[in-house]
Amino acid sequence: MSDARGMALACREVDFSYEEARAPIPALRGLTFEVGSGQSLALLGASGSGKSTLLQVIKGLDPPEAGDVLLDGSPAGAAGYAELRRQVGLVFQTPELQLFAASAREDVAFGPRRLGWPEADVAAAVDEALELVGLPPDRFGGRHPYALSGGEQRRLALAGVLAMRPRLLLLDEPFVSLDPATRRELAKILSRLRADGVTLVLATHDVDLAWALCDQLLVLDAGRAAAAGPWDFGESGRELLAASRLREPFLVELWRRLGRDPSAAPRTAAAAAVALR
């Protein structure tokens, strides 16, 4: 993964709706935004605002009804788009519920094998991914997925996607129902991926982790982009966060209360400690 360069993502006027008994329910409406190569985007918004739908549309599990999902600038249907789409990794909400194989190693190997890699490459990718998520293959490779703890299962499921060496990683609420220690470990893994240049899209309700990990944000409100671009902690930016049932990150609020520039707030407690010492 160290050689992975991030993929650029752009959505142009994307519409999507779910077919229901009476009328289609619109889930995404005229959505336009972009994330540059190696950048990270926090996808915020109340439950039901379309975050999961957007991630699945980007991955190509559902084609958009209108508009384009551009991967490295190519629209769907362009030559090489299928290959680009394979380089998009999607980690579902509570992905540990999708573990199935008899050993951790086998489960992680599922994706790379589907890509048709030679077995030696698969083994290397599996070891690398297990190592990266903090489940050393020599200790965890042979364990049964259901014999692992909840946090270990979550990381194993992440490894199953990372082993496919995605250049764009989409994560749907990766921190849900994790204990604080596991959250911290997962955040570390994600910031390492970010440092390696993988483009990240992180759907979450946790504004503190979003602030720690992401350069930009996209706030969804009933399938529309209520805000897109860099973080904004001016009057209107704060109102917007409140309207979407969010709050500003703790460190930003702290900086504001200290009378400092909130947009220059540190991203981590460690950085805050350095700045305040």
Add this chain to the structure above:
Amino acid sequence: MRPAIAQYYPGESVIHRLDARAKFVAVTALTIALFVRDSFAGLAVFAAAGVVAYVLSGVPAAWFWRAFRPLLWLVGLTFLAQVLFAPGEPFFSFWIFHFSWAGLEFAAFLSLRLLVLVLIGSVLTLTTPPLALTDGLAWLGRPLRRLHVPTDELALMVTIALRFIPTLLVELDQIMRAQRARGADFGSGGPLKRARALVPVLTPLFVLSFRRADELALAMEARCYRPGVVRTRLHPLEAGAADAVLLVLTVAVIVAGLLV
């Protein structure tokens, strides 16, 4: 979500508001009459009753059609089997197959009978929530309790099973999507390959189902569920004048169908 075979369509029509027990009794009686009567004229009467009931139900044709379409295979197969193997004076023979006018007529009759049956049955399931249907069946099965048949428990089992079908479908969909995101391919290859492709889907689905069953049992016990106790209902079934009208009309249709 696409409707499964004759899946309930929420509505407020006359047919929707009828009591589940009355509808079930009417459909059962019509079904029996349908199989007793063996003339096209009788079939026409029952078909007309089914069409009227369907129109009154207000279920959109598109919904009905999508729910109905898979069953046409069954009707088609029935027709084919009858045409090919029915006895009678053949007017055309091919290998072991003999086509006769009598056979054609018989095949057409059986297929139409099946169509009418499906139509009448569909109106019931399209307009009655599965839970109301189960409650109605439990009520109708009450006399069996004297024979120590645990009707309430059976009804509860069916109710729980029905309740979790949509949940399981959503989970199945999620798991399939997740595995597709990891490169799984469910649509290609031979039967063996396809069956193998289902392992990554069925394993988590079973694990989830067993876990849920366990939790549900605990939750029911925590709320003092005991088997074998007479239970009251949150939404008691209520039959009214409309249901009496339905039963009278049903009798009229059956008499008409049997006499024409």
